Amino acid sequence: MTGKPSLTLHNTLTRRKEVFSPIDADNVRMYVCGPTVYDFAHIGNARPVIVFDVLFRLLRHLYGAEHVTYVRNITDVDDKINARALRDFGGDIAAGRMSLNAAIRNVTEKTASQYHDDVKALGCLEPTHEPRATEHIDGMVAMIQTLIDKKNAYLAQGAEGAEILFDVVSMKGYGALSNRNLDEQQAGARIDVKDHKKNPGDFVLWKESSVEQPGWQGRFSVGGKAVSIHGRPGWHIECSVMSKAHLGEVFDIHGGGLDLIFPHHENEIAQSCCAHGTERMANVWMHNGYLQVEGRKMSKSEGNFVTIHDLLHTKKLGGRNWPGEVLRLAMLMTHYREPIDFSIKRLEEAESILAKWKHGDPQEGNISAEVLRSLLDDLNTPGAIRALHTLKDGKDFAASAQLLGVLPTKVETEMSEAEIASVCEQRLAFIRDRNWAEADRIRDELLARGIELRDGKDSETGERITTWEAKR
Numbered sequence: 023m024t025g026k027p028s029l030t031l032h033n034t035l036t037r038r039k040e041v042f043s044p045i046d047a048d049n050v051r052m053y054v055c056g057p058t059v060y061d062f063a064h065i066g067n068a069r070p071v072i073v074f075d076v077l078f079r080l081l082r083h084l085y086g087a088e089h090v091t092y093v094r095n096i097t098d099v100d101d102k103i104n105a106r107a108l109r110d111f112g113g114d115i116a117a118g119r120m121s122l123n124a125a126i127r128n129v130t131e132k133t134a135s136q137y138h139d140d141v142k143a144l145g146c147l148e149p150t151h152e153p154r155a156t157e158h159i160d161g162m163v164a165m166i167q168t169l170i171d172k173k174n175a176y177l178a179q180g181a182e183g184a185e186i187l188f189d190v191v192s193m194k195g196y197g198a199l200s201n202r203n204l205d206e207q208q209a210g211a212r213i214d215v216k217d218h219k220k221n222p223g224d225f226v227l228w229k230e231s232s233v234e235q236p237g238w239q240g241r242f243s244v245g246g247k248a249v250s251i252h253g254r255p256g257w258h259i260e261c262s263v264m265s266k267a268h269l270g271e272v273f274d275i276h277g278g279g280l281d282l283i284f285p286h287h288e289n290e291i292a293q294s295c296c297a298h299g300t301e302r303m304a305n306v307w308m309h310n311g312y313l314q315v316e317g318r319k320m321s322k323s324e325g326n327f328v329t330i331h332d333l334l335h336t337k338k339l340g341g342r343n344w345p346g347e348v349l350r351l352a353m354l355m356t357h358y359r360e361p362i363d364f365s366i367k368r369l370e371e372a373e374s375i376l377a378k379w380k381h382g383d384p385q386e387g388n389i390s391a392e393v394l395r396s397l398l399d400d401l402n403t404p405g406a407i408r409a410l411h412t413l414k415d416g417k418d419f420a421a422s423a424q425l426l427g428v429l430p431t432k433v434e435t436e437m438s439e440a441e442i443a444s445v446c447e448q449r450l451a452f453i454r455d456r457n458w459a460e461a462d463r464i465r466d467e468l469l470a471r472g473i474e475l476r477d478g479k480d481s482e483t484g485e486r487i488t489t490w491e492a493k494r
């Protein structure tokens with residue numbers, strides 16, 4: 023083989039792996055759909071954040087940190103947010119102590135800040151830009167007007183007031199990403215004669231708000247007539263507008279979870295391509311697979327619904343909390359396109375792997391060619407982790423592990439790591455001799471010095487191992 027190995031990525035649009043070639047190598051551009059901020063993010067939401075953080079790190083390594091622009095939005099206008107604000111502050115609003123907008127801001131600010139704490143604990147770099155939907159309302163109104171002018175959108179009267187809808191039939195090739203053709207979609211759906219939509223697949227761009235809903239004055243011109251609708255945007259339009267604002271009309275990579283392919287991403291493409299007259303919105307579309315918890319679909323009714331915050335700070339899963347790097351490694355042990363089963367066993371396995379990782383200064387090491395080769399092959403993180411384990415040098419290990427964003431955290435303690443390791447060995451010897459009193463004495467002594475021991479089993483050999491954590 024000659025030359026540098028190139029990056030290949032699986033493209034949902036073409037359903038195959040393709041060699042990645044940026045539109046502009048001086049500014050590689052990626053957009054990933056971010057959270058709707060009304061409640062703690064669940065562990066399924068953590069998957070795209072971690073997966074695309076690895077891609078962000080890899081692109082920065084390949085093209086230079088200043089030559090990659092990563093945008094991840096915050097959806098801060100949504101009916102779920104509105105419902106949460108009314109639930110939490112309904113009394114204050116009714117009594118005139120708080121405005122609806124202030125209540126909504128309270129919910130979105132608090133949730134966005136929780137989200138930032140969560141993703142930081144998961145070792146994710148901050149994206150280059152993190153736009154909020156409410157900062158881009160004018161852009162949305164302008165793009166909707168363009169779609170009206172180009173006859174891709176129309177005004178209709180829905181049950182809750184005026185709506186501007188996207189006309190899916192007006193777009194040639196609608197459904198290409200999700201591989202659904204429109205005839206198939208229409209055949210199953212019966213159109214109610216009273217339905218205000220021209221086609222069942224038509225979706226909302228702008229919707230009239232009641233007094234109990236947040237709204238902005240949307241001024242449009244429809245068929246030469248001025249139409250003003252106090253309303254709010256549909257969900258899809260915000261991503262079309264925010265990606266255009268920060269990345270331009272056509273950019274390199276658009277990512278998100280598998281569940282977003284239809285309708286969200288399909289509709290983003292429809293809006294952007296029709297508004298800009300372009301063939302594509304993004305060249306590469308990447309989607310991460312589903313996540314289950316303990317072998318079942320996560321749901322509140324199943325009782326297995328866990329948030330990132332629960333895992334980091336409570337004993338909800340496995341009767342203990344889990345460090346961010348353990349959650350991150352547990353996620354990266356499976357290839358991003360595969361389904362993942364998030365379980366206590368998997369977390370324990372990740373923790374025992376991390377306990378054996380070498381320490382070193384990543385700045386002084388070199389990234390292993392084998393680790394890099396795995397990542398270049400459509401982000402093969404399990405392959406990269408296997409390659410890491412063949413590395414002998416701590417510095418190279420650290421430099422390579424940094425590409426995955428997982429570094430065993432070196433904590434300041436009054437004892438050196440070697441000292442702690444040797445005391446742990448002594449204790450294991452006492453345990454083998456069934457001298458529990460001595461083993462416990464060592465455990466308590468270390469605890470008194472701020473070092474907490476945890477006993478476990480090596481997932482490969484089944485041998486007893488001890489890990490430790492520094493407590494403040």
Ligand SMILES: [Zn+2]
Pocket residue numbers: 054055056261286290
């Ligand atoms: Zn989106």
